[in-house]
Amino acid sequence: xxxxxxxxxxxxxxxxxxxxxxxxxxxxxxxxxxxxxxxxxxxxxxxxxxxxxxxxxxxxxxxxxxxxxxxxxxxxxxxxxxxxxxxxxxxxxxxxxxxxxxxxxxxxxxxxxxxxxxxxxxxxxxxxxxxxxxxxxxxxxxxxxxxxxxxxxxxxxxxxxxxxxxxxxxxxxxxxxxxxxxxxxxxxxxxxxxxxxxxxxxxxxxxxxxxxxxxxxxxxxxxxxxxxxxxxxxxxxxxxxxxxxxxxxxxxxxxxxxxxxxxxxxxxxxxxxxxxxxxxxxxxxxxxxxxxxxxxxxxxxxxxxxxxxxxxxxxxxxxxxxxxxxxxxxxxxxxxxxxxxxxxxxxxxxxxxxxxxxxxxxxxxxxxxxxxxxxxxxxxxxxxxxxxxxxxxxxxxxxxxxxxxxxxxxxxxxxxxxxxxxxxxxxxxxxxxxxxxxxxxxxxxxxxxxxxxxxxxxxxxxxx
Amino acid sequence: xxxxxxxxxxxxxxxxxxxxxxxxxxxxxxxxxxxxxxxxxxxxxxxxxxxxxxxxxxxxxxxxxxxxxxxxxxxxxxxxxxxxxxxxxxxxxxxxxxxxxxxxxxxxxxxxxxxxxxxxxx
Numbered sequence: 001x002x003x004x005x006x007x008x009x010x011x012x013x014x015x016x017x018x019x020x021x022x023x024x025x026x027x028x029x030x031x032x033x034x035x036x037x038x039x040x041x042x043x044x045x046x047x048x049x050x051x052x053x054x055x056x057x058x059x060x061x062x063x064x065x066x067x068x069x070x071x072x073x074x075x076x077x078x079x080x081x082x083x084x085x086x087x088x089x090x091x092x093x094x095x096x097x098x099x100x101x102x103x104x105x106x107x108x109x110x111x112x113x114x115x116x117x118x119x120x121x122x123x124x125x126x127x128x129x130x131x132x133x134x135x136x137x138x139x140x141x142x143x144x145x146x147x148x149x150x151x152x153x154x155x156x157x158x159x160x161x162x163x164x165x166x167x168x169x170x171x172x173x174x175x176x177x178x179x180x181x182x183x184x185x186x187x188x189x190x191x192x193x194x195x196x197x198x199x200x201x202x203x204x205x206x207x208x209x210x211x212x213x214x215x216x217x218x219x220x221x222x223x224x225x226x227x228x229x230x231x232x233x234x235x236x237x238x239x240x241x242x243x244x245x246x247x248x249x250x251x252x253x254x255x256x257x258x259x260x261x262x263x264x265x266x267x268x269x270x271x272x273x274x275x276x277x278x279x280x281x282x283x284x285x286x287x288x289x290x291x292x293x294x295x296x297x298x299x300x301x302x303x304x305x306x307x308x309x310x311x312x313x314x315x316x317x318x319x320x321x322x323x324x325x326x327x328x329x330x331x332x333x334x335x336x337x338x339x340x341x342x343x344x345x346x347x348x349x350x351x352x353x354x355x356x357x358x359x360x361x362x363x364x365x366x367x368x369x370x371x372x373x374x375x376x377x378x379x380x381x382x383x384x385x386x387x388x389x390x391x392x393x394x395x396x397x398x399x400x401x402x403x404x405x406x407x408x409x410x411x412x413x414x415x416x417x418x419x420x421x422x423x424x425x426x427x428x429x430x431x432x433x434x435x436x437x438x439x440x441x442x443x444x445x446x447x448x449x450x451x452x453x454x455x456x457x458x459x460x461x462x463x464x
Numbered sequence: 465x466x467x468x469x470x471x472x473x474x475x476x477x478x479x480x481x482x483x484x485x486x487x488x489x490x491x492x493x494x495x496x497x498x499x500x501x502x503x504x505x506x507x508x509x510x511x512x513x514x515x516x517x518x519x520x521x522x523x524x525x526x527x528x529x530x531x532x533x534x535x536x537x538x539x540x541x542x543x544x545x546x547x548x549x550x551x552x553x554x555x556x557x558x559x560x561x562x563x564x565x566x567x568x569x570x571x572x573x574x575x576x577x578x579x580x581x582x583x584x585x586x
Contacts, residue, residue: 041540045491045514048539052492053510076509088515088522431524 021064025050028072035082037089050075107291114155114287121151121283122276129275135185138193142184142200146177148279149207152286153177156232157214166217176210183454187463195399195458202403205450208233209443226440231355232289234300234348239285247277300356304349309369311349315342315376322383339384340404343411346377350418354436363426371422378415384408399461403453410449414442472506476516478555479506481548484526488543491517517542525551 025047033043050071057067075081124147132140153173157166166173180203189196212220212229219225251274258266353370385408392401417438424430483489483497491513498506520526525548532538544552 042514042518044538045540046511048490048537049492049510049514051537074509075511080509081511084512084515085518088519433522 021054021068024068032078032081035078035085037082037086039089042085046075046081110291111287113158114283117151117155118280118283118287121148122280124148124151125275125279126272129271138196138200139184139189142196142203143181144275144279145204145207146180146184148282149204149211150174150177151283153211153214155283155286156211156290157217166214169213169217173210173214176206180207180454183458187458189458190462190464193458193463195461195463198399198403198457199454202450202453205447206454209447223437223440226443227355227436230351230440230443231300232286234352234355235289236285237348238299238303239288240281243281243285244278247281250277300352304353304356305366308349308353308366308373311346312369312373312376315346315373315380319376319379319383323379339380340407340411343377343381343408343415346373347411347414350374351439354439357432357436361432363428367422367426371419371426374415374419374422378412378419381408381412381415385412399457399464402457406449406453410445414439414446417442467506472508475506475559476508477520478552478559480513480516480520481525481544481552481555484542484544485549485552488541490539490541492539494542520548523551524548 028050029043029047032038032046033040038046053071053074054064054067057070058064062070125144128140128143128147132143135143157170157173183199184196184203187196212226212233215229215232216222216225251270254269254273255266258269350370350373353366385405389405392405418435421430421435421438425432425435479498479501480494483494483501486497489497491510495508495510495513498508517526517528521528521542524545526542526544528540528542530538531541
């Protein structure tokens with residue numbers, strides 16, 4: 001506080017006069033507002049308090065100078081105050097978990113580490129492509145996240161600046177990767193095995209949980225730590241999509257430029273460019289989440305505001321159409337997969353919206369749109385489940401049907417409770433943080449289901 | 465008399481809820497009331513009140529609103545909710561149990577250090 005209380009500072013007006021007081025208050029405001037845990041509204045609240053105090057002290061006969069000093073002193077040391085705000089408003093601070101301190105040297109170090117890890121991921125995926133020729137397409141697809149995501153885990157796990165080192169926890173992070181590689185490679189897969197495809201589809205969810213654990217470490221049980229993982233994931237998806245768009249343009253330009261050299265050359269270049277680019281972007285997007293935090297942080301509410309109503313409309317329309325026409329007649333597997341994806345997108349949208357909202361907000365139009373979207377998704381999910389059960393009754397259980405049935409069941413419970421809570425929130429009976437708490441406590445169920453499909457389904461169906 | 469800071473922290477939220485039950489108010493006025501009811505014996509850094517109020521708001525025990533009464537500066541006003549009143553009743557019950565336990569453990573004659581009204585007469 002030394003600079004704010006320096007008696008030699010008289011930017012304008014007579015020393016100790018009103019203009020001087022204003023300058024000091026402005027100084028103090030800037031100082032308090034520097035902590036990310038103290039929002040502009042908090043600074044305004046504290047300033048109103050300080051001015052009330054100064055007015056009272058002046059009325060009691062103190063000079064402006066004295067009144068300001070006493071008032072600032074009574075508010076408490078700025079460091080202790082920021083720490084107290086940080087304890088209550090951890091959500092404003094989550095970036096401190098992963099973001100380098102503002103020093104330029106540390107920023108460069110993190111960039112260097114990110115580039116090295118991105119190159120590592122790009123090379124690993126090429127090694128897999130070159131050596132994996134004998135393994136078969138499905139095994140290579142299953143192994144791709146196993147070889148790429150460790151670089152992501154290394155970036156988020158090693159780069160944390162919150163003082164905590166993962167230490168022995170690295171073993172917890174590494175275990176799913178080792179187990180995943182073993183589960184893809186070792187079993188005696190049958191020719192055209194559908195359980196192998198299911199393993200390749202569900203393994204990334206388990207590995208994502210391992211990366212999330214690398215991000216939050218020992219805090220993984222706390223709802224706010226899990227919300228950190230959700231936020232980081234949502235922003236990573238946005239950055240990855242942006243990079244993929246740019247990468248698409250790059251690939252298009254490459255094809256155009258190299259076309260005169262013949263298809264064989266183009267194909268070779270693409271075989272190096274596309275997988276490596278996709279793998280490297282996994283790490284680069286995560287680095288952007290950490291380094292360019294505030295950019296997408298401000299985008300999340302906008303994206304949710306745009307897409308939640310749109311999804312509500314689309315989902316309501318399709319739920320109405322299918323409820324009227326029925327979907328049992330020509331309900332094939334691709335459509336079923338599409339429905340599962342749609343429900344996952346709705347869940348993602350709900351999570352993304354929750355992660356961007358303040359825990360103490362009041363219900364608004366966006367919550368109505370979200371409730372409509374969730375209820376429509378529930379109606380669709382119920383229709384899918386009925387159709388699925390019909391197929392199981394007619395044709396018996398197959399691995400694909402068990403996986404789809406389980407995923408639908410898991411999503412049904414999730415969205416059902418989410419809808420009840422959202423309705424309660426709109427009616428003013430449920431507080432906003434209950435919605436977030438439900439979703440964060442349900443995340444392990446989603447991961448556990450994926451792990452179950454990876455571990456149990458293949459042997460049960462004898463690797464068919 | 466300086467009151468131990470753990471004790472100050474533990475009593476802060478029932479104290480604030482109790483004062484808000486008198487009627488809605490803003491932080492500065494609330495602290496004046498804290499000084500009055502504690503006869504100046506509870507010393508807080510003023511700024512610490514606000515994170516506490518924000519926690520009570522998140523718990524749904526108080527609601528807050530920015531307002532500018534005519535002729536005054538813009539301030540954030542806090543009011544207790546029904547949940548907050550229920551929490552206050554519960555906290556009063558717990559503090560009552562603590563006070564009774566302390567009274568049972570400390571014979572009334574052996575509390576000379578306490579100036580002013582003794583614990584038991586409150």
